[in-house]
Amino acid sequence: MSKHKSIVDPHKIIKDRKDREEKVNLVKAALLDAFFVFYSIVVVQRAVYYKFWLELRELPFSWSEIGAFAILSLAAGALWASSRTSISARLFSIHKDNRITKYSVEIFGWFLFNITFIAGWMITRVSLVDLFTKEGIEGANRIFGSLLSPELGIFDEALFAIIETVYIALVATIVSIPLTLALSFLTARNLMKDNKVQAVVYYFFRVILNFIRSIEPLIWAIVFSVWVGIGPYAGMIALLVHTIASNAKLYSEAIESIEEGPVEAITATGANKFQVIWYAVVPQIVLPFLSFTIYRWDINVRMATIIGLVGGGGIGTMLMQYQGLAKWNEVGLIVIMIAVVVWIMDYVSAKIREAIY
Amino acid sequence: MSLLKIEDLHKIYPNGTHALKGVSLSVEEGEFLVIIGLSGSGKSTLLRSINRLIEPTSGTIEFMGKNITHVHGRELRELKTKIGMVFQQFNLIKRRSVLANVITGKLGSLGTLQSILERFPDSVIEEAKKNLEIVGIPEKADLRADSLSGGQQQRVAIARSLMQNPKLLLADEPVASLDPATSNSVMQYFEKVNKEFGTTVICNLHFLSLVRRYATRVIALKQGEVIYEGQPEEIDEAWFKKIYGEEAEEVEIR
Numbered sequence: 185m186s187k188h189k190s191i192v193d194p195h196k197i198i199k200d201r202k203d204r205e206e207k208v209n210l211v212k213a214a215l216l217d218a219f220f221v222f223y224s225i226v227v228v229q230r231a232v233y234y235k236f237w238l239e240l241r242e243l244p245f246s247w248s249e250i251g252a253f254a255i256l257s258l259a260a261g262a263l264w265a266s267s268r269t270s271i272s273a274r275l276f277s278i279h280k281d282n283r284i285t286k287y288s289v290e291i292f293g294w295f296l297f298n299i300t301f302i303a304g305w306m307i308t309r310v311s312l313v314d315l316f317t318k319e320g321i322e323g324a325n326r327i328f329g330s331l332l333s334p335e336l337g338i339f340d341e342a343l344f345a346i347i348e349t350v351y352i353a354l355v356a357t358i359v360s361i362p363l364t365l366a367l368s369f370l371t372a373r374n375l376m377k378d379n380k381v382q383a384v385v386y387y388f389f390r391v392i393l394n395f396i397r398s399i400e401p402l403i404w405a406i407v408f409s410v411w412v413g414i415g416p417y418a419g420m421i422a423l424l425v426h427t428i429a430s431n432a433k434l435y436s437e438a439i440e441s442i443e444e445g446p447v448e449a450i451t452a453t454g455a456n457k458f459q460v461i462w463y464a465v466v467p468q469i470v471l472p473f474l475s476f477t478i479y480r481w482d483i484n485v486r487m488a489t490i491i492g493l494v495g496g497g498g499i500g501t502m503l504m505q506y507q508g509l510a511k512w513n514e515v516g517l518i519v520i521m522i523a524v525v526v527w528i529m530d531y532v533s534a535k536i537r538e539a540i541y
Numbered sequence: 542m543s544l545l546k547i548e549d550l551h552k553i554y555p556n557g558t559h560a561l562k563g564v565s566l567s568v569e570e571g572e573f574l575v576i577i578g579l580s581g582s583g584k585s586t587l588l589r590s591i592n593r594l595i596e597p598t599s600g601t602i603e604f605m606g607k608n609i610t611h612v613h614g615r616e617l618r619e620l621k622t623k624i625g626m627v628f629q630q631f632n633l634i635k636r637r638s639v640l641a642n643v644i645t646g647k648l649g650s651l652g653t654l655q656s657i658l659e660r661f662p663d664s665v666i667e668e669a670k671k672n673l674e675i676v677g678i679p680e681k682a683d684l685r686a687d688s689l690s691g692g693q694q695q696r697v698a699i700a701r702s703l704m705q706n707p708k709l710l711l712a713d714e715p716v717a718s719l720d721p722a723t724s725n726s727v728m729q730y731f732e733k734v735n736k737e738f739g740t741t742v743i744c745n746l747h748f749l750s751l752v753r754r755y756a757t758r759v760i761a762l763k764q765g766e767v768i769y770e771g772q773p774e775e776i777d778e779a780w781f782k783k784i785y786g787e788e789a790e791e792v793e794i795r
Contacts, residue, residue: 194551194559194598201557449632449698452592453705454622454649455656462657463645467636 206278210265213272218261220271220292224299225253231303330512331519338514342502342521349498350525352416352491353484356423361477364428367393368435369461374447375439378457389432396429401487402494409495419496423484431480438472439465475537482533489522542606543567544709544741545591550600552586552765560586562765563600568709573735573742575756575773577749579785583765584745588711591743592624593617605708622649625702625740629714631694635687639678639697642686643669646704665704672700676730692723699730703738710734712744716751724748728755749776 234240264270271289273279314320367389369375376386404422412418446464455463492500499522506514545568552561560583568574576584589595591602593609602610609620625646633642647665648656655661673679676696681689686697695715702710712731716724732755735742746752752759753773761769761776761784769780782789 194553194562197553197598198557198559445628445630445632446634448594449626449628449701450634450645450648452594452621452624452626453646453701454618454620455645456618456648456653458653459648459651459656463634463637463648467634470636 209276209278213270213276213278214262214265216261216272216275217265217270218257220296221260221264222253222257224296225257226250227299227303231306232299235306236302327512331516333513334517334520335511335513336517338506338517342499342518345492345499345502346521346525348416349488349492349500350485350529352420352496352498353423353481353488356420356427356488357477357481357484360424360427360431360480364431364435365473367428367432368439371432372436372439374442374444375457375461375465393429393432396425397433399426401426401491405491405494405496414495414497414501416497419488419491419498419500422491422496423487426487427480427484431476434476435469435473438469438476442468471540474540478533478536478540482529485529486526489526543603544570544572544605545743546601546603547587547591548601548603550587550590550602551598552583552590552595553598560765561590561597561600564762564765564767566760566767566770568741568743570741571735571739573732573755573757574744574760575752575758576743576745576760576762577747577752577784578762582762584762585713586765587762588626588713588743588745591709592621592626592711594626618649622705623708625705625707625710627695627698627702627710627712627715629717631691631698633686633694633697633701635685637686638683639673639686639689640666640669640682642697643672643700643704646672646701649705669700669704672703673697675703675733676700690723691719692727695719695727696730699727699734703734707740710740710742712742714745714747717747724751731755749781752776 230243234243261270261272265273267273268278268280269282269285269288270279271292274285274289279285370385371389371393373386376382401422404425405419408421408425409415409418412421442465446468447460450460450464488496488498489500489503492498492502493504495501499518503515503518503522506518547567548565550561550564551559553559562583564583564587576587578584586595590597591604593612597610600610601608604620605623612620634645641659644661644665647661647668651661651665670679670682673682676699678689678693678696681693681697686694689697698715710731715731716727719727728751731742731744734740744755746756753776756773759769759771759773759776760767761780763784769776769784776784
């Protein structure tokens with residue numbers, strides 16, 4: 185019988201792995217430090233110096249200046265990280281455990297936090313004066329007054345519109361289930377780690393789903409109202425797309441957090457992948473899946489009201505029309521009806537989810 | 542010819558832990574081999590290398606005369622059907638019935654569609670019931686698995702592994718989460734499987750009193766190396782301290 189003696193030296197494997205890890209971490213730390221330095225220079229120059237100190241209205245900007253900062257930062261980052269006393273060296277655990285590291289982490293960390301807050305304050309143009317202008321307060325009074333005396337004449341119309349909204353959400357949720365299921369298995373790390381093909385599939389779908397999810401349903405509704413025409417159908421597809429992307433993530437996280445024991449046990453009997461999933465994974469995820477789905481219906485009702493604003497049908501479209509005509513009493517009724525329905529949905533979905541567990 | 546022959550087996554985990562450092566051993570058919578050693582000594586890793594739940598880094602494993610160190614795909618699944626395994630945490634499917642759990646032991650020889658639709662041949666169901674009788678709990682067949690006590694759940698796990706008609710039964714600290722009395726009764730079922738069906742058993746254990754009672758041979762691991770091999774009754778005070786450390790003291794369980 186042919187035996188292949190192994191020529192692998194385990195000790196060498198361990199040493200090589202450590203060396204490689206150390207090098208990679210050093211490069212990562214250098215890049216991150218470079219970013220921190222770059223960020224500090226830019227924020228201090230623009231927010232603190234130009235805006236706060238010189239009180240300029242128009243900030244000067246030039247790419248060559250930014251480029252010079254970047255090169256300077258890269259050099260500083262590389263130096264700082266290789267001294268092993270930087271904040272990033274600490275983050276990647278390759279730091280020297282001494283006083284210099286401690287101070288540099290504390291002082292620089294505090295510095296970063298403060299300049300970020302100052303920049304944020306500048307960018308959002310916080311102003312207490314604007315909150316208390318005479319015209320502003322009068323306008324607010326007018327709107328709140330009208331909202332609190334709703335126009336009941338359009339009750340029937342609003343009722344039909346809100347029923348449409350609830351159904352848009354319901355259909356989007358139901359249709360999403362089978363697609364979400366399939367995608368969640370393909371994007372669960374613990375099921376897709378056996379070989380390279382699986383890894384490629386995993387990353388492919390992860391990237392696509394992340395992309396879809398990062399675009400809000402409101403924007404999807406704009407896209408689909410152009411594609412299939414304004415109305416409830418566009419709203420439904422917009423919700424559907426976003427529901428699939430977000431629930432696939434929740435579902436796959438549920439799959440990733442299952443107990444590994446049964447998976448190991450069923451695998452050990454010689455079962456194939458489908459059998460392992462059916463017997464060891466599925467029973468553990470049925471309840472969380474149901475719970476997520478019901479919760480999502482509730483979220484979708486809320487979103488469906490917003491989606492109407494851009495032509496996704498339902499109560500939102502109606503709200504948009506009356507708001508455009510500045511009929512605040514009608515808007516008042518619609519807002520109250522939305523609040524009531526959302527509250528009911530919230531309550532019902534919470535009760536159902538409680539009952540499941 | 543030995544049933545199982547392991548030579549110079551190494552396992553290095555991705556985090557750099559060197560769990561097995563050149564383990565060599567062979568197991569004859571019909572043996573009840575017990576592996577002892579502290580937590581982290583590599584017992585579980587060794588067991589999981591045998592049915593290839595984990596991939597060894599280097600070395601060779603021969604099972605029934607065949608090099609199985611690097612088999613994969615269908616061949617690997619076929620290998621696994623011949624080796625039963627019982628775990629410390631039982632690893633049953635909690636929400637399913639006891640009978641369904643036992644039947645899962647047969648999945649390796651059932652078709653995918655058939656098993657997903659759960660249409661099992663009557664012969665398989667009969668076999669499952671028979672195996673539940675062997676472990677003494679036929680009346681629990683329709684109960685949910687997690688409604689059973691720990692000892693009973695472990696017996697279900699044994700019945701599940703019997704569905705495979707295994708040549709070799711691996712048990713990874715099967716009684717470590719059970720109380721002493723239950724431990725002994727569960728161990729008796731392993732003994733029964735070993736004596737009545739001639740199934741070779743490799744079992745990780747902690748308690749020396751159980752080792753002396755059930756093992757036909759003992760191997761001790763320390764930091765990934767075999768430091769003792771011999772008869773259970775030969776483990777004296779000196780060996781005990783060598784295996785478990787100077788501060789260890791033997792506790793009796795009966």
